[in-house]
Amino acid sequence: MESVRRRSSGWSIHWGKTLESICLPVAALLFSLLLFGIFCAAVGSNPFEVYGSIYKAAFGSWRSFQNTLIRASPLMLTALCTALPARLGLVIIGNEGALVVGGIGAIAAGLALNSAPSLVVQLSMAIAGLVCGGLWIGAVGALRHYRGVNETISSLLMNYIAIALLNHLVNGPMKDPASLNKPSSYPILDTNMLGVLPGTRIHYGLIYGLVACVIAYILIQRTTFGFAARTAGGNLRAARVAGLPVGKLTMAICFLAGSCAGLAGMVEVAAVHGRANESLNAGYGYSGILVAFIARYNPLAAIVVATLLGGILASGGILQRVHNLPDATVLLFQGVVFLVVMYSESLYGRFEIFKEQSAKIKTERPPAVPV
Amino acid sequence: MAAETIGWWGVPLAIAAGTMRGGTPFLFVSLGECLTEKSGKINLGLEGTLLTGAMSAYAISYLTGSPWLGVITAGVAGMALGLLHAWLTQQPRVNDVAVGIAMIIFGSGVAFFLGKPFIQPSAPQLPTLNLGTWSSIPSVQEVLKISPLFLLGVALAPLMTWFFKSTRWGLLIRAVGDSPDAARAIGISIPKVRMLAIIAGSFLAGIGGASLSLYYPGIWSERISSGQGLMAVALVIFARWQPMQCLYASLLFGGAQALGPALQSVGMTQGYYLFNAAPYILTLAIMILTCSPNRTIFGAPGALGTDS
Known part of the structure; x- marks a missing residue:
């Protein structure tokens, strides 16, 4: 709906709004840098040195940028798990659970087919990850549609259930007796691991993330299906009156969202850890929520934001070693950014500079989110 | 009967203990959330408040040697987070669920950051x-070692019923939550009432955090809360926004x-x-059973989840 109205009322509004939706998040990021800098100074670290270290650890060299991209790839995928349903007006935060379940599915497929050709193994692992994650969040969508269960709370509860399931499997049925300190599943064969891009240390998971984001963008912005989803997100009653199959849309979007996060789990298993253990539950799901919100649910913007946030995550170790800041620093920083970005939502439409001559048209509200 | 031969009786006994110990944080957080939601706003960020409360209670108890001072500090720390939440959610076009998620991340960030030095030392516990x-x-x-905090929570439930x-x-508060237009018409300041309700609710959630770190399990670690703050939100729906049912x-x-x-503890390690x-599955099952797609739940404050 949004884009139709934009196009029909001339390019200037479009331009002003695009500029606004780029400038405000950037301003919010800068402001949170300022706030966090003050905080750093208050606990006795030089904020300029801290930011210098973050920059160096994240983007300073090709080597560190590769690290950043390795962390960004699961973030792109988990961000879609929140971003897609948000277009339908649903707030889903089950990213972590879908990632874990996707990882479980992938390792199960990988172990079952251990001796098959590696391409077959990788393909089955990816499909298993996609399907498991998809069904996990698809269930959240079904509960929302058929039982009216609040999707935010149910998806969050399912995170804990997924983690319990993972703990059960790696401590019981799937446990590799050789993993003593950190209970893990049996590993997949080295030859079955996802490869790296030629000349780099970056695994193919990055390609998965980029492709998924582009597909998601096209699906939401350029297809009838996406248009229907955005219509239902804008006004549910109108969508029902227009005869849109809201239930099917909800389930399809939730399935796609979950399968993206599930694929992230597969990437973590097949490209990073080679086995399933508690490292799967490393917070990529929760950071993905933040990525989706900062990107304002736009899958292409999610690529950029995921790269930025991947850099910040990659710098966690440096902050600990060099500046003696606790590892929760990164979490706190994410919290500050998130809050400031939330506040910036209230600033849309308040600045004349973005309005140009079309100031009479009131800025639209973001999709209403039922609670 | 000697302690060693208590055998399977240990299971109901441990569950009875769990209802009182493990139930205390649920009790405070759900009463806080109930108070907040009665005013028509949802606070999903109480998980972060719970963690910040747990950390500050433990830290203050360790530094001053007075656990009760810790409990008060936890409440005050909760109020600070509540103030932030209340201010943010009352900005135009800001979604309270999204702010709640942000507050979970922020609150746990604050708690883990400032709480790092207190993971090792042991703080005086509540008597x-x-x-x-x-x-x-x-x-x-x-x-039967019962915490005064638990008794306080139990007393608070009927008190809150009477209050409403x-x-x-x-x-x-009920007027603002049920019918903001009517409340506005008789001259009530809606932002002020909601602000107070959110801050008071966060105060209670902070105390719930103190019960985690100073009573049961009585330690401070980053894994101390495993979603109790969030389950409490679901629990309030299950309790139909009635304080006694929250209890x-x-x-x-x-x-x-x-x-x-x-x-x-009785040797049944299969499926541990x-x-x-169990609590998460229970919450989910309860929500599936009690929710309905066609009507709002009986007892829900009228303005809950709307933009008014």
Whole structure:
């Protein structure tokens, strides 16, 4: 709906709004840098040195940028798990659970087919990850549609259930007796691991993330299906009156969202850890929520934001070693950014500079989110 | 009967203990959330408040040696987070669910960042009332070590019922939550009432955090809360926004949480990790049973989840 109205009322509004939706998040990021800098100074670290270290650890060299991209790839995928349903007006935060379940599915497929050709193994692992994650969040969508269960709370509860399931499997049925300190599943064969891009240390998971984001963008912005989803997100009653199959849309979007996060789990298993253990539950799901919100649910913007946030995550170790800041620093920083970005939502439409001559048209509200 | 031969009786005993110990944080957080939601706003960020409360209570108790001062500090820290939440959610076009998620991340970030130095040392715990001295069985004595915080929470539930039903302030909060237009028409300042309700609710959630770190399990670590703050939000729906039902539901959830460890202690290790998921599955099952796609739930404040 949004884009139709934009196009029909001339390019200037479009331009002003695009500029606004780029400038405000950037301003919010800068402001949170300022706030966090003050905080750093208050606990006795030089904020300029801290930011210098973050920059160096994240983007300073090709080597560190590769690290950043390795962390960004699961973030792109988990961000879609929140971003897609948000277009339908649903707030889903089950990213972590879908990632874990996707990882479980992938390792199960990988172990079952251990001796098959590696391409077959990788393909089955990816499909298993996609399907498991998809069904996990698809269930959240079904509960929302058929039982009216609040999707935010149910998806969050399912995170804990997924983690319990993972703990059960790696401590019981799937446990590799050789993993003593950190209970893990049996590993997949080295030859079955996802490869790296030629000349780099970056695994193919990055390609998965980029492709998924582009597909998601096209699906939401350029297809009838996406248009229907955005219509239902804008006004549910109108969508029902227009005869849109809201239930099917909800389930399809939730399935796609979950399968993206599930694929992230597969990437973590097949490209990073080679086995399933508690490292799967490393917070990529929760950071993905933040990525989706900062990107304002736009899958292409999610690529950029995921790269930025991947850099910040990659710098966690440096902050600990060099500046003696606790590892929760990164979490706190994410919290500050998130809050400031939330506040910036209230600033849309308040600045004349973005309005140009079309100031009479009131800025639209973001999709209403039922609670 | 000696302690060693208590055998399977240990399971109901541990669950009984769990209802009182594990139920205390649920009780405070759900009463806080109930108070907040009665004013028509949802606060999903109480998980972060709970963690910040747990950390600050532990830290202050360790630094000053006074656990009660820790409890008060936890409440005040909760109020600070509540103030931030209340201010943010009352900005135009800001979604309270999204702010809640942000507050979870922020609150846990604050708690883990500032709480890092307090993971190792042990802080003085809250005194307990030992009601089990009549029994010679140590595990029974252990179960009947009841925290004054638990009793405080139990007393708070009927008090809050009375507050909503019979006081002017209770009526104001209900009016704002049920029908903001009517409240505005008689001259009530909606932002002010909601601000106070959110801050008071966060105060209670902070105290719930103190019960985690100063009573049971009585330690401070980054894994101390495992979603209790969020389950409490679901629990309020289950309790139909009634404080007395929040009390019963909290006891039920506390018991469900104790199921896994209780079964493990009698040697049933099969599926231990799955039993740990019991409270989450229970919450989900309850939500599936009590929600309906066609009508708003009976007892829900009228303005909850709307933009008004």
